[in-house]
Amino acid sequence: MPIYSSDSDNETMPQTKLFGRQRSIRSVLGGGQVADVLLWENKKVSAALSVGMTVLWLLFEVAEYNFVTLFCHISIAAMLIIFIWFTTADFFNWNPPQIPGSILDKSTFNELAFTFHERSNQALSKFIDIARGKEPALFFMAIFFLLMLSVIGNYFTFLNFLYICFVCLQTLPFLHNKFEDEVEMYAGKLIRQVKKMFRRFDSSVLNKIPRGPVKEKKLR
Numbered sequence: 001m002p003i004y005s006s007d008s009d010n011e012t013m014p015q016t017k018l019f020g021r022q023r024s025i026r027s028v029l030g031g032g033q034v035a036d037v038l039l040w041e042n043k044k045v046s047a048a049l050s051v052g053m054t055v056l057w058l059l060f061e062v063a064e065y066n067f068v069t070l071f072c073h074i075s076i077a078a079m080l081i082i083f084i085w086f087t088t089a090d091f092f093n094w095n096p097p098q099i100p101g102s103i104l105d106k107s108t109f110n111e112l113a114f115t116f117h118e119r120s121n122q123a124l125s126k127f128i129d130i131a132r133g134k135e136p137a138l139f140f141m142a143i144f145f146l147l148m149l150s151v152i153g154n155y156f157t158f159l160n161f162l163y164i165c166f167v168c169l170q171t172l173p174f175l176h177n178k179f180e181d182e183v184e185m186y187a188g189k190l191i192r193q194v195k196k197m198f199r200r201f202d203s204s205v206l207n208k209i210p211r212g213p214v215k216e217k218k219l220r
Contacts, residue, residue, distance in 0.1 A: 025176055026039060038170065082099070
């Protein structure tokens with residue numbers, strides 16, 4: 001087992017960014033329009049996205065709307081509105097309404113896809129590093145977190161879980177960016193306490209587990 005220093009060593013360690021990151025939270029989120037939305041720098045898009053997702057959650061989870069039924073009703077309402085709009089414009093010789101042909105331009109879609117691809121690869125790489133046990137404290141924390149998440153998941157539907165994740169994405173990066181110093185300070189204290197607890201567990205339990213003698217390989 002590795003030999004650790006005393007608990008007092010941790011108190012004199014220099015303060016580092018949460019999770020060991022060296023970049024700003026905006027850079028971690030990929031920058032560009034995605035970071036603007038998650039950090040509420042583009043308030044109109046962020047607010048519209050939050051309201052839209054909340055309305056969908058209310059319709060599907062609270063009102064128990066069926067997806068096919070809701071899609072058909074929205075399509076019918078949109079067709080009727082466009083029909084009345086164009087018919088009224090022709091009747092009164094108004095200029096026809098200008099309806100955009102696309103919702104997202106190609107660059108925005110490519111940026112979203114690239115960010116999703118990059119973050120997925122980073123998450124997979126981090127998962128493999130944790131699973132290999134390079135950092136025992138982080139390994140046990142991940143196991144504990146997944147167990148807690150599995151228990152909590154029994155009390156939520158998949159849609160509720162997705163909505164909670166969306167709310168976290170829309171609020172936690174913004175709050176962290178706004179109160180970064182306070183978050184880093186309290187998170188650093190919590191991480192140091194967890195590391196102290198693991199060192200005590202390592203010295204009092206793991207180091208006392210008997211091990212068989214190591215056999216030396218004979219040189220040919």
